[in-house]
Amino acid sequence: MLKKFYKIIIVPYMLFLLYLMFLGMGRFQYDDNLITVEPVFSTIEFIHNTISWKDIVIIVLGNIVMFIPFGFLGWIFPRLRDLKILMYTFMASIVIVEALQYFTRMGIFEVDDILLNTFGVFLGWLFCGFIEKKFSRLVL
Structure with a gap:
């Protein structure tokens, strides 16, 4: 049940985050x-x-x-259950987003953002594993 909800909500959530990263929270060029x-x-x-x-x-x-929430991407893409693959994939993606902020001048390319965002994904990955172990009947 949680996996189905996650699959429905993750794309709108990602679009919302992209909005915040480029246009929201009083952003300007x-x-x-x-x-x-x-x-x-x-x-x-x-x-x-x-x-x-x-x-x-x-x-x-x-x-x-x-x-x-991006730590749960393994629910959609089984290869991303592997922490190393998830981290490489996410870090490549967030570097692209930060570079787009830099080139569009709609934000600042910040290494700290990459580190903090990646730490969030890691926490999500840990939390995902915890949920799968403790609440396996709810996850399906």
Whole structure:
């Protein structure tokens, strides 16, 4: 039952995320192409320079939590049950999305986003395994 629901909801969810990444949350086109390649330091700097905890939670935790559903892609594509294949596939995909943000100037190519998003997928993969073990009759 959960797998059927997931198969129905994942494509609209992915389109919603793409909307957020390119047009949502007050996005605008930058004058220049921007890139942040210092892993972790840019996120620490963002947290240090941000007054609002709400903004920190939305940006930092959002970059993790919003990508958890992609850890369940093995329910649709059996090859993606393998963590290594899932991680390579996702990282290639998110690098393309970040590059599109860079080239369209509708965002910043940020290595931290790639790391946080990928961590979210990993958590989703772990959670998927947990659900399959504990609630196997609900998953089918």
